[in-house]
Amino acid sequence: MFFHKQELQYTAKPKQPDAVYARRMQEILGGQYGEITVAMQYSFQAWNAHLPGKYRDLLFGIAAEEFSHVEMIATMIAQLLEKLPVEQSEAAIQADPTVGAILGGTDVQSAIVAGAGVRPVDSNGNPWQASYITASGNLLADFTANANAEMQGRVQVARIYEMTDDPGVRDMLSFLIARDTVHQQQWTAAAAELQAEGVEQLPVPSNFPRSRENRDVEYQFINFSDGAEAKDGAWAKGPTPDGEGEFSYEEAPFPTSPAVFPPPTQPDPRFFGT
Amino acid sequence: MFFHKQELQYTAKPKQPDAVYARRMQEILGGQYGEITVAMQYSFQAWNAHLPGKYRDLLFGIAAEEFSHVEMIATMIAQLLEKLPVEQSEAAIQADPTVGAILGGTDVQSAIVAGAGVRPVDSNGNPWQASYITASGNLLADFTANANAEMQGRVQVARIYEMTDDPGVRDMLSFLIARDTVHQQQWTAAAAELQAEGVEQLPVPSNFPRSRENRDVEYQFINFSDGAEAKDGAWAKGPTPDGEGEFSYEEAPFPTSPAVFPPPTQPDPRFFGT
Amino acid sequence: MFFHKQELQYTAKPKQPDAVYARRMQEILGGQYGEITVAMQYSFQAWNAHLPGKYRDLLFGIAAEEFSHVEMIATMIAQLLEKLPVEQSEAAIQADPTVGAILGGTDVQSAIVAGAGVRPVDSNGNPWQASYITASGNLLADFTANANAEMQGRVQVARIYEMTDDPGVRDMLSFLIARDTVHQQQWTAAAAELQAEGVEQLPVPSNFPRSRENRDVEYQFINFSDGAEAKDGAWAKGPTPDGEGEFSYEEAPFPTSPAVFPPPTQPDPRFFGT
């Protein structure tokens, strides 16, 4: 069960409205790596968890915080839009250049659809969609997805931090960035703990029998481009992270691999192909 | 530049057609974590790379291999669909129970739209979309995304491996699984190398000044759920992965944090809100 | 059958082109509550109607008018775009500030994709999609959806009316607003008539046996937030609109309701969960 309190996790108050900036902030609310994504992603991972205990508690514990971040940002955006002018036509622009600047910089649907309100969309007005989230039932894969989500999120928040000098906005973002700092490291730590406890290991999924793999190619870097330096990296030589092998380097096309193209298919003529 | 050869990286030939299984295989072609996703993701990361040399060469080298995986799977699916029957109506089912089994198990658009052909969709018929991919310009974030993609991909291929016993299909999947094995470890190794070389570090992005974060909360686990065991994990105590702090544990709602809700906004009355 | 006449239901002629405003007008053509939505929504409701006679005639009668509104707005937008300049690059902006104002305010695809033409998209360029429409086979539910659609539509048209002072545009909008006025009331009246005639009633669907509901909670307001004033509304006390009960008020979490969480699921290990 979820309960709501009419308080915010942290102050969300701009010094002054800025409708142009409101659009930018939509990205960290309703974008691919916005707060709606992480709130939903961690929730679905928790509902699909097969292990009771600390890992599931971790998922629920952070998921609900992310819903609280959704609320902080939504509240901030609504305030940033408070003075959004109605007149945004060409005539209004000529009368007041500020309007002209706002014209292209705000999300027009904030005005027309939401009446100067926040919307569940990204900074280009694309509606949030559930295909952004990941919940596979495999926790090592999913915690890696979560670490990535918090890294992408922190990069984005850092970018929009630099796009304003409103002290109220920056104060809230400094809180969210700090939470991204700890979350990206928590998912990293949790992924390490899964491996330390033997719950899961590289390669994910580790309980798929290795004998069923084509072991000839399981540690090869195969260079399908002509960059000469790919062979110098830790991915092309030296021990593999799973501790089971050594990376090797192969130039493609190498002689043994290519397989002949099968002949074209011949389906039923009533599919009217040619 | 990309060049094409009419050979496959590895044999893609089923022992016999299986239209029901063809639909399942669409997931690893056109799904969120299918081969189209990784081919496009690594390509866009390469085009956006700011560092010449080994990291970009790595991206190009694997990206083109992934396009070759797209082709292997597409070729396999077309063959699996070769004997797809045209008659799939109720009458046909009653005449032949095999048709009935195929009826709900195949992607109907394989028949109607593609004439027993492969399509750029997932196993539910959702068209592939570019919002699946990640290319942020920050390589540590992106290599973590890539490690996740290869983990999710290998989990999915392992699942569909178990859903067939066709030796030809399994042979091809054993090759793809092996490539996922190495790729997930290569991105992990590359992420480690970025850190070892000081290109990027945790927290990502590491060059955002830490002084701009709200440092009071940057290492706290804040438990927004009531699971008692979240405090026992490596994410709630002990050193943080960045080597800069110690995780701590807080129960929410904790007394100092909650902020008052701002008053409702009052936009221009010509937005006709209430 | 649908027939077309090369006349408009009402004059659609701007005093002068205004490409910036054209983008705003796209919302009421191709947006969630634009004219395409209502035209398609009423049509599908008519095709799915189970009652012959006045209700279905009502649906067909308004549906075809909405297609005529689609045409009026499309015609208007094309005219608003007629003088759209080709040069919209940075260089052009520096030469002529008017171009700069247009740059961010117009839909760039109007130029590049449609050659200064109208498009089936909303004001953010999102293509119209059929998931906007509602046609459930239950007329009371659907007429309520229709009343909502006309309310949302009139709110949006009123907002964009305020965003221009072009007399030709305003004249057309004054016609559309009047039609929204009557349509929202007609759906309200039709919903009332369905109930008066006993075709359908609250709660929708009224022929689902009430005995199958959990009657303990069918009239409770359960407050999952901590707002103190929700208990003062007509939704928390007094008679219910169906005339069958009294609303009551409960604070959550209340003692009797919560149920224990089920244990985590344990699917087949070959799904490779953790």
Place this chain on the structure above:
Amino acid sequence: MFFHKQELQYTAKPKQPDAVYARRMQEILGGQYGEITVAMQYSFQAWNAHLPGKYRDLLFGIAAEEFSHVEMIATMIAQLLEKLPVEQSEAAIQADPTVGAILGGTDVQSAIVAGAGVRPVDSNGNPWQASYITASGNLLADFTANANAEMQGRVQVARIYEMTDDPGVRDMLSFLIARDTVHQQQWTAAAAELQAEGVEQLPVPSNFPRSRENRDVEYQFINFSDGAEAKDGAWAKGPTPDGEGEFSYEEAPFPTSPAVFPPPTQPDPRFFGT
């Protein structure tokens, strides 16, 4: 702020797994009118509310309950999927007819993507999308949208209630149906209260000056189809719900209205039109 408790609002436990039914239940979780929609819709309406007090408290109070419904259903679906078989190929069907029945009836991504887990999609596997929600800043319009959402939702839950005889599933659905019963009436009551208190009235938005409408057509039913009975309804004669006029009936095309088609537009030749 949102907080989570590891309890459910009501018991969610099937008598036995039923993967085929799990797919059907996805509709009321992740469909156009599923619980994710109402949870998000009421939350965004609350964040955009301009009135403090009982109406906003109402929105927050129900919004958080809806997130709790999301959790109940997600938990139920995961249990329904617990025995989902891995082998779903043609060979498996021939060995066991039960598999054949499951084959087409389950969401294949439940298996391949989520490892026998719940997903944020509808019963056809379409990901939930934020374009389903409505939050306009006008409460009478939005409460009408909410009444509709609860009606559509109750119709759908009633339909899937009839599609199972599992007592555990039916018990949970009887709870959800009862909550839909009260919610649809609460939004109806709240809409009435807004009007009784003069906050908003028909036609929405009521503060748009009526003088700006084309008053000639604001109460006309114009019949664009040839159904003869549309004139017999309460939408074509008698007083209008706003108490300001009388509906009238007009056959289209009626003589005074049609406007001439404007001449085709002539944009800049560098758009290369014909």
Place this chain on the structure above:
Amino acid sequence: MFFHKQELQYTAKPKQPDAVYARRMQEILGGQYGEITVAMQYSFQAWNAHLPGKYRDLLFGIAAEEFSHVEMIATMIAQLLEKLPVEQSEAAIQADPTVGAILGGTDVQSAIVAGAGVRPVDSNGNPWQASYITASGNLLADFTANANAEMQGRVQVARIYEMTDDPGVRDMLSFLIARDTVHQQQWTAAAAELQAEGVEQLPVPSNFPRSRENRDVEYQFINFSDGAEAKDGAWAKGPTPDGEGEFSYEEAPFPTSPAVFPPPTQPDPRFFGT
């Protein structure tokens, strides 16, 4: 203006319901090349037409017929769904194998969302979307798009014709196929007439100055694959359709063309790239 008559262009009456087939028919209603697509495509082309007269009249004349096809198919699908059983759970399957066959073969949302009604979706349940349509303002390009749409449509209708033996369904499809026959030829004829009259020519757009092209490569077939036979086609030798040149054949990579890769970009460090 559009008007509606409660008649169909042609009889749409199945001999008997067939819910499985109904789903297949959705493709030609709401799919990429279904009737909604062509109705909307021709309408937007007409609204964007720059030439008055016969070409625009052609567009309007066929567009309205396509809306009438939408109605015929919608009416047919609703009838095919009339006997759709409610019970579709596993228990129902075991009691009656016919239900099992229907289970996976019907669109589940036809039942749950539309109450045994038609929906604006394709045969996989993907909602129709306006990004399917083409209306560029250039009639030769657009008429070619239309010819393609009618060809794709006729292929699909022919495929589903073969999937049923219901005489009522086949009778309606024989009408639609005949209309596709003429429409694909009419667009072909209209494209030819545009060229014969000098309105537009190959290459489209013909009024873009040829001198601005890189004329070195404007007639070369460049073979980026290794298929040996591409050089034997009419696209690699002989006169070009525009009558202005000769096709030539080049193997890639050919020596003169490749350009050096530019160095990586170096954006502002506050984008926090690596």
Place this chain on the structure above:
Amino acid sequence: MFFHKQELQYTAKPKQPDAVYARRMQEILGGQYGEITVAMQYSFQAWNAHLPGKYRDLLFGIAAEEFSHVEMIATMIAQLLEKLPVEQSEAAIQADPTVGAILGGTDVQSAIVAGAGVRPVDSNGNPWQASYITASGNLLADFTANANAEMQGRVQVARIYEMTDDPGVRDMLSFLIARDTVHQQQWTAAAAELQAEGVEQLPVPSNFPRSRENRDVEYQFINFSDGAEAKDGAWAKGPTPDGEGEFSYEEAPFPTSPAVFPPPTQPDPRFFGT
């Protein structure tokens, strides 16, 4: 198999960055008719081809070139974005009007999501989606789709050519336009060759028995609008392109055709319709 070389097919180097123009160029990369579309479309047609030899070689030969065009444009866009300023808030606009011009004209996600990088989206920020592509298994239909794609593409590139005067950008576009010139004619030539060789003919599909069509209406132009000039075109009189008949002209509604509307459907009452 695909291989990559770190060279470009043609120089892609702007004289100077232009972030506003970068957004426009996204259309020809990730739009409905951008390079991703044609690269994927020709590839899927090749994988679905049923004829070995020159037609399939043609498809592979051009497909891989299109992937090389994707790379040229991606590389160009990244360079156009290189000087994208971070500060884009209102304050920054007031300090520097150039920023104001950029504000609305650039894709905000280029900055926030990609760190001044290229993205797989169109000029409105809509992610590329696979529903743009066509691969039916019928080559005459598909080559017509390809001719259309190259025409639409050339129109769009010509439009954006006119929107810049950067000599580096124009030089690259002059190359792409020339390739569109030849490609649109090659698909036209290939479509003619299919017919000349008897592989396929009008009407597509030509092997569907004409006797199964309703031959009464297979050559009629039926005018569903009231435009008087449609009868003057080559689509309403004279021989048909298939050489089998004569077009005729009919005014709708004509007396013999209209069919009675079927009575409304009566599904199971447990669908709770009205």
